[in-house]
Amino acid sequence: MAEENVQPQQGAVARLAEIRGRIARAEADAGRAPGSVTLVCVSKTFDAEVIRPVIAAGQRVFGENRVQEAMGKWPALRAETPGIELHLIGPLQSNKAREAAQFFDVIETVDREKIAVALAKEIVALDRAPKLYVQVNTGAEPQKAGILPGQADEFIAFCRNDLKLDISGLMCIPPVNEQAAPHFALLNKIAARNAIRILSMGMSSDFEIAIELGATHVRVGSAIFGERKMSSN
Ligand SMILES: *Cc1c(COP(=O)(O)O)cnc(C)c1O
Numbered sequence: 001m002a003e004e005n006v007q008p009q010q011g012a013v014a015r016l017a018e019i020r021g022r023i024a025r026a027e028a029d030a031g032r033a034p035g036s037v038t039l040v041c042v043s044k045t046f047d048a049e050v051i052r053p054v055i056a057a058g059q060r061v062f063g064e065n066r067v068q069e070a071m072g073k074w075p076a077l078r079a080e081t082p083g084i085e086l087h088l089i090g091p092l093q094s095n096k097a098r099e100a101a102q103f104f105d106v107i108e109t110v111d112r113e114k115i116a117v118a119l120a121k122e123i124v125a126l127d128r129a130p131k132l133y134v135q136v137n138t139g140a141e142p143q144k145a146g147i148l149p150g151q152a153d154e155f156i157a158f159c160r161n162d163l164k165l166d167i168s169g170l171m172c173i174p175p176v177n178e179q180a181a182p183h184f185a186l187l188n189k190i191a192a193r194n195a196i197r198i199l200s201m202g203m204s205s206d207f208e209i210a211i212e213l214g215a216t217h218v219r220v221g222s223a224i225f226g227e228r229k230m231s232s233n
Pocket residue numbers: 042044065089090173203204205219220221222223232233
């Protein structure tokens with residue numbers, strides 16, 4: 001009840017500061033350099049007026065899971081503040097590949113041949129190359145997007161060699177009912193053997209563990225903005 005009397009914006013700014021503090025402590029605890037972990041602030045389902053104070057507080061990197069939603073609210077926010085970096089963290093359909101390649105700075109969800117081929121084509125056509133991460137379905141969950149761990153090396157090689165795509169990162173979303181750590185460790189191993197330096201892993205409930213296991217990017221939504229009202233996956 002008390003929470004509802006708080007201005008949601010002020011709440012988000014205070015929680016952002018708290019999360020930044022926790023990231024800094026986790027970096028230090030893991031013996032990682034200060035600032036080596038990037039906070040991707042997940043703003044899906046939240047309107048521009050809720051996001052704006054978080055930008056004013058200095059946050060520049062944001063994650064959205066739907067192309068259409070992002071294209072609705074971010075042009076105005078980008079026009080107000082230079083230097084915004086937008087990550088697509090939700091599943092991408094190949095008929096949205098052009099819009100995604102045009103609009104996002106990073107696409108974290110490259111997860112199958114069809115989408116990789118579509119992105120490669122659009123990157124040439126648009127002469128614009130967002131950074132690309134491959135999503136790995138570390139838990140091999142049938143309902144979840146991502147390349148299976150056993151097919152990851154081959155898929156990354158296909159993207160690089162056949163499509164000339166620059167794969168700079170890996171991303172995973174561990175199964176909800178399992179310990180996240182083994183999934184983070186697996187993603188780290190796949191990255192190491194493919195010479196990939198960016199690891200996008202860890203969300204509100206487990207980003208500190210992810211940092212301990214090598215995350216370079218953590219994707220935190222509800223711990224900053226509060227619970228989402230709409231379903232978002
Ligand atoms: C929604 C979402 C997040 C953020 O989750 P929280 O638990 O709210 O921090 C991170 N990554 C992906 C892919 C998401 O869809």
